[in-house]
Amino acid sequence: MKILEIENLSHRFGDGTFGNQEIDLSVRREEFVVIAGPNGSGKTTLLRHLNGLLMPHVGTVRIAGIPVADDLRRARQMVGMVFQDPDTQIIGETVYDDVAFGPENLKLNRKEIERRVEDALSETGLSAFAARRPHLLSGGEKRRLAIAGMLAMKAEIAVFDEPFSNLDYPGVRQVLSAILALHRAGKTILLTTHDLEKVIAHADRLVLMAEGRIVSDGPPETVMAETERFGVRQPCTFRNGGRIESWLS
Amino acid sequence: MAELNFGYLPGDSFFHRLDARVKLIGLILISIATLHARMAPLLLLQGTALLPLFRIGLSPVKILRELRYFFVLLFFVFAARSLSTPGEALFSFMGISPTLEGTLMGLLVSCRLLLIALAGMLLMATTRTWEIKAAVSRLLAPVPFIPHARIGVMIGLTLRFIPIILHQVRQTQDAQRARGIETRGFFYRLTRLMIPLMRRTLKDADSMAIAMEARCYAEERTDPQLNAEKRDWAALAGAISICGFVILL
Numbered sequence: 001m002k003i004l005e006i007e008n009l010s011h012r013f014g015d016g017t018f019g020n021q022e023i024d025l026s027v028r029r030e031e032f033v034v035i036a037g038p039n040g041s042g043k044t045t046l047l048r049h050l051n052g053l054l055m056p057h058v059g060t061v062r063i064a065g066i067p068v069a070d071d072l073r074r075a076r077q078m079v080g081m082v083f084q085d086p087d088t089q090i091i092g093e094t095v096y097d098d099v100a101f102g103p104e105n106l107k108l109n110r111k112e113i114e115r116r117v118e119d120a121l122s123e124t125g126l127s128a129f130a131a132r133r134p135h136l137l138s139g140g141e142k143r144r145l146a147i148a149g150m151l152a153m154k155a156e157i158a159v160f161d162e163p164f165s166n167l168d169y170p171g172v173r174q175v176l177s178a179i180l181a182l183h184r185a186g187k188t189i190l191l192t193t194h195d196l197e198k199v200i201a202h203a204d205r206l207v208l209m210a211e212g213r214i215v216s217d218g219p220p221e222t223v224m225a226e227t228e229r230f231g232v233r234q235p236c237t238f239r240n241g242g243r244i245e246s247w248l249s
Numbered sequence: 250m251a252e253l254n255f256g257y258l259p260g261d262s263f264f265h266r267l268d269a270r271v272k273l274i275g276l277i278l279i280s281i282a283t284l285h286a287r288m289a290p291l292l293l294l295q296g297t298a299l300l301p302l303f304r305i306g307l308s309p310v311k312i313l314r315e316l317r318y319f320f321v322l323l324f325f326v327f328a329a330r331s332l333s334t335p336g337e338a339l340f341s342f343m344g345i346s347p348t349l350e351g352t353l354m355g356l357l358v359s360c361r362l363l364l365i366a367l368a369g370m371l372l373m374a375t376t377r378t379w380e381i382k383a384a385v386s387r388l389l390a391p392v393p394f395i396p397h398a399r400i401g402v403m404i405g406l407t408l409r410f411i412p413i414i415l416h417q418v419r420q421t422q423d424a425q426r427a428r429g430i431e432t433r434g435f436f437y438r439l440t441r442l443m444i445p446l447m448r449r450t451l452k453d454a455d456s457m458a459i460a461m462e463a464r465c466y467a468e469e470r471t472d473p474q475l476n477a478e479k480r481d482w483a484a485l486a487g488a489i490s491i492c493g494f495v496i497l498l
């Protein structure tokens with residue numbers, strides 16, 4: 001069974017514009033999928049359907065076999081999401097409280113919450129920041145905080161919306177290695193970007209979007225040949241016929 | 250949001266550790282007591298409220314800055330009192346003649362409000378939103394026919410938004426100063442502040458609601474532990490006796 005199945009999904013906003021049209025996408029467990037497309041191509045809209053923040057106008061989304069609409073709570077626990085602007089994602093007043101927010105909503109007992117929060121903080125290297133105010137963290141640390149939040153929920157699918165925007169080089173490397181650690185731990189990764197260079201070396205699959213539709217889907221090496229046609233910059237090394245190197249090497 | 254004001258300041262002071270219910274009751278008691286307090290005990294209490302504020306790292310300058318809008322309000326209250334209370338005129342200038350009785354009364358009322366503001370600031374700086382939520386709903390739980398959980402959530406969220414709104418005020422002001430708005434009149438600046446402020450605040454509120462939903466937010470959640478220990482009962486007894494004194498004095 002696929003962990004994520006999207007069938008014939010279309011979403012129309014209140015003002016009549018289509019955010020997504022006729023999307024079909026299934027992702028197997030532990031796959032690393034990069035979704036690329038220019039601004040306004042419908043990437044964020046698509047991601048928001050995975051945990052029921054948006055509901056499709058037509059079509060269904062299933063997480064491990066069960067439609068999102070049938071069990072929102074389950075979908076939100078299983079799909080962890082890191083938003084494009086990490087500042088808008090901070091809820092707790094300390095780093096610790098922010099990570100605890102999800103497990104508290106699941107009504108877990110205090111002991112279990114403490115265990116999960118401490119584990120999540122140490123896995124993301126944020127233990128030393130537990131008592132800090134999250135708004136004072138750096139961009140890379142804020143995204144790691146969001147990752148800790150999804151670890152504490154025991155999410156299976158980790159969704160990242162443009163995780164590298166507004167990050168400096170060390171920030172990109174921090175976030176990238178945190179994402180790869182999630183992948184190694186067996187999570188399924190979905191990541192959107194309009195900048196392939198930083199991440200494509202690690203992806204199993206590349207999906208291209210334009211004007212709300214999926215226009216290409218396959219192994220990165222094949223799909224990359226078409227990116228420029230749809231407004232996504234080809235990594236230089238690829239254009240020059242070389243192998244793409246990881247930003248971590 | 251580097252300088253989050255009027256919000257929670259992580260720490261481990263006496264007031265941080267105090268049960269949120271005790272702090273809330275204390276604030277209510279002080280607010281009631283000040284209505285009957287005279288000048289000397291008021292000043293004494295203000296001093297007492299300032300000490301813990303200094304201790305948790307708020308400098309006098311910071312406190313003044315946080316309260317600057319409040320001082321505008323206080324000025325109007327003071328002016329209204331001193332001008333509208335009948336009595337012996339202090340002086341007369343262009344038809345404006347404040348009275349001695351009015352001026353004293355105005356000072357007293359301003360000091361009362363200031364004390365409540367300082368006590369409120371102490372509560373906000375040392376208590377997490379979710380603790381306040383838990384305290385409100387636990388205190389209201391024995392009252393029949395009241396949706397205590399919902400009221401707790403509403404109060405908690407309202408408080409949570411105050412720092413966000415103040416942050417937006419500052420951002421908007423900075424953006425406008427950068428474009429030289431200081432040369433314009435007060436009312437022009439005020440209207441120019443309010444419109445973007447409303448827009449940004451609503452957008453922030455919306456993002457935060459989405460982030461909370463994405464992490465399974467529910468009214469019924471694991472609340473922070475509130476356990477009243479000896480220390481808390483002692484503090485409550487202290488607050489009651491101080492307030493009793495203030496009223497009787």
Ligand SMILES: Nc1ncnc2c1ncn2[C@@H]1O[C@H](COP(=O)(O)OP(=O)(O)O)[C@@H](O)[C@H]1O
Pocket residue numbers: 013014015017018019037038039040041042043044045046
């Ligand atoms: N709330 C909304 N109301 C109306 N149109 C929207 C809304 N959100 C996004 N859109 C439109 O939907 C399209 C896809 O947007 P989005 O999914 O944010 O793209 P991306 O994330 O790829 O940049 C854009 O044309 C955008 O203008």
Ligand SMILES: [Mg+2]
Pocket residue numbers: 043044045084161
């Ligand atoms: Mg987007």
